[in-house]
Amino acid sequence: MKTLRLAVLPGDGIGIEVTETTLPVFEKLGVPVDVQFGDIGWEFWKKEGNPVPERTWELIESSDATMIAAITSKPHAQAMAELSQELRETGVSYLSPVIQLRQRLGLFANVRPVFSIPGNPRQIADNMNFTVIRENTEGLYAGFDFSPIPDELFEFIQRKKGARSSWQMESPMDGAVALRLMTRDGVKRLLHFAFQCARDQGYPRVTWVDKPNVMRESGQFCLDILEEVAAEYPGIPWEVQNVDATAMWMVRDPGHFGVIVSENQFGDILSDLGAGLMGGLGLAPSANLGAEKAYFEPVHGSAPKHAGKGIVNPSAMFLTTSLTLKHHGYTDQADAIQRAVASVIEEGKVLTYDLGGNATTREMADAILARL
Numbered sequence: 001m002k003t004l005r006l007a008v009l010p011g012d013g014i015g016i017e018v019t020e021t022t023l024p025v026f027e028k029l030g031v032p033v034d035v036q037f038g039d040i041g042w043e044f045w046k047k048e049g050n051p052v053p054e055r056t057w058e059l060i061e062s063s064d065a066t067m068i069a070a071i072t073s074k075p076h077a078q079a080m081a082e083l084s085q086e087l088r089e090t091g092v093s094y095l096s097p098v099i100q101l102r103q104r105l106g107l108f109a110n111v112r113p114v115f116s117i118p119g120n121p122r123q124i125a126d127n128m129n130f131t132v133i134r135e136n137t138e139g140l141y142a143g144f145d146f147s148p149i150p151d152e153l154f155e156f157i158q159r160k161k162g163a164r165s166s167w168q169m170e171s172p173m174d175g176a177v178a179l180r181l182m183t184r185d186g187v188k189r190l191l192h193f194a195f196q197c198a199r200d201q202g203y204p205r206v207t208w209v210d211k212p213n214v215m216r217e218s219g220q221f222c223l224d225i226l227e228e229v230a231a232e233y234p235g236i237p238w239e240v241q242n243v244d245a246t247a248m249w250m251v252r253d254p255g256h257f258g259v260i261v262s263e264n265q266f267g268d269i270l271s272d273l274g275a276g277l278m279g280g281l282g283l284a285p286s287a288n289l290g291a292e293k294a295y296f297e298p299v300h301g302s303a304p305k306h307a308g309k310g311i312v313n314p315s316a317m318f319l320t321t322s323l324t325l326k327h328h329g330y331t332d333q334a335d336a337i338q339r340a341v342a343s344v345i346e347e348g349k350v351l352t353y354d355l356g357g358n359a360t361t362r363e364m365a366d367a368i369l370a371r372l
C-alpha cells in the first residue's frame with residue numbers, strides 16, 4: 001500500500017482533543033500514513049496576524065490529503081481586538097481559514113452526509129440516509145459584504161428604491177450589503193456533482209433548495225441551469241423546494257431525501273439541521289471537494305465552552321477520517337470506521353454526554369478503536 005501523506009491541522013479548542021484521540025485509527029487499520037501536523041487557527045491569527053500561515057499552504061500543497069479538526073471564527077471587531085497594536089497596524093484582516101481553503105483551493109462541493117445509526121438514542125428518525133451538498137465558494141460567502149455600502153451600489157439602491165419607501169438611508173453609512181453571487185460555472189459544476197453523487201451512490205432523488213419565489217432573478221438563473229443539467233441524468237428524479245419548506249420537511253419526513261443540493265448559506269444552515277437530526281454536531285462529518293484538491297473536517301466548530309475538558313464526542317472526527325480514506329481509495333477501511341462508530345453507539349455503553357452517556361472523549365474513542 002502506498003503511504004498516504006496526510007496533513008493534519010488540529011486547529012483550536014476541541015479540535016486538539018478529537019485529533020489526538022482519533023489519529024491511532026490509521027495504525028489500527030494498517031493504513032500507512034505519514035502524518036505532518038500543520039498550524040492553523042486562532043492562535044496563529046493572534047501571533048502572526050494570519051490564521052493560515054504560508055507554511056501551512058505549502059504543507060497542504062505537498063500532501064495527498066488534508067484533515068482539519070476545528071477552527072474558531074469570530075466577527076470582525078472581536079478578531080481585531082485580539083491582535084497586538086503592531087499587527088493591527090499592518091492592515092491585516094481576518095478571513096475564516098476554512099473559507100480561505102475552500103476558495104483558494106477551489107473546493108466547490110461541501111458534502112455533508114446525514115444518516116441514522118441503529119440504536120442512536122438522540123436521532124430524530126431511524127430511516128435517514130441523505131447527503132447535503134452545499135456550494136462552497138460563492139453565494140453569500142463570495143466576500144461581497146459591505147459596510148458602509150460602496151457608493152456605486154448605494155446610488156443604485158436609491159434609484160431602484162421606488163415604492164419601497166420604508167427604507168430610510170441618508171448615506172452609505174446607514175446600511176450594509178451582502179451580495180449573493182451565483183455564477184453559471186459554479187452552479188453547473190455543483191449540480192453535476194449532485195446528480196453524479198445521486199447516481200453513483202443510489203440516492204432516490206435530487207432536491208434543489210433555494211428561494212426562487214423571492215430571489216426571482218438569481219433563483220430563476222439557477223433553475224434554468226438545473227433544467228439543463230438534470231436533462232443529462234434522465235434516470236434520476238429531481239425536485240425544487242423552498243429552503244424554509246425543506247427545513248420543515250427534513251424534520252417531518254427525513255426519509256424522503258436523497259441528495260439535497262443548495263447554495264452556500266442555505267446549505268450551511270441545512271447541514272447543521274441535518275446534524276441536529278442525527279443527534280448533534282458530534283456525529284456529523286464533511287468533505288470539501290474540488291476538481292483536484294480536497295480537505296475533510298467535522299461539521300462542528302471548536303466549541304470553546306467544552307475545550308480542554310475531554311468530554312466531547314470524537315465520532316465526527318472518526319467519521320471524517322472515514323470520508324478521507326474513502327476519497328483516497330481505502331473503501332474497506334472507511335467502511336470499517338463507520339461500522340465501529342455505529343456499533344459503539346448501538347451498544348450504548350460508552351457514550352459521551354451529547355448521546356446521554358458520561359464517557360470521556362478518550363474512552364469513547366478507545367471503544368471505537370477497539371472494534372477495528
Ligand code: IPM
Pocket residue numbers: 073096098099268299
Ligand atoms: C461550517 C462553518 C463555517 C461556515 C464557518 C466556520 C465559516 O459553520 O463549515 O459550516 O459557515 O461555512
Ligand code: MN
Pocket residue numbers: 268269272
Ligand atoms: Mn456551518
